[in-house]
Amino acid sequence: MLTRFLTEVRVKFNPFSPRSKSARLFLTLIPPNARATGMKIEAKMLPRTSKEPASLDVKFRDGKELSLDIDKMRITEVMEQVDRHSRMLARKEELSGN
Template sequence: MITRFLTDVRVTFNPFSLRSKPARLFLSLIPPNARADGMKIESKMLPRTSKEPASLGLKFKDGKEMKLDLSAMRITQVVEEVDRHSRSLARKEELSGN
């Protein structure tokens, strides 16, 4: 997963729910030095009895915001959505010579 274009990650999930697995896996895919590189990461754990669905909010360096409902997605779909925009940003960066 391409994470160098992410500036802000917000995850809300119930750690005891089976539908929260993509949220937990997404957090595990973020590199350990991401905060040191300037990424803001917020994770909110819901109580065990909560029926609120897991959600993921992302902000990219170009200002685009992405909000994903993780209760209906698999981790492969989440990574695919994030990488799709990250690849376009990498292409723009490469063409501009940075």
């Protein structure tokens, strides 16, 4: 997963719910030095009895924000959504020569 174009990640999930697996896996895919490189990561864990769906909000370097209801998504679908815009930004960066 391309994380160098992410500036902010906000995840909200119930860690005990099996439907929150995508949220937990997404957090594991973020590199350990992400905060040191300037990425803001906010993870909110909901109480065990919460019925609120898991959600993911991602902000990219170009200002685009992506909000996903990951309660019903697999991790591959989540990665595909995030990587789609990251690849576009990588292509723009490559073409501009930066």
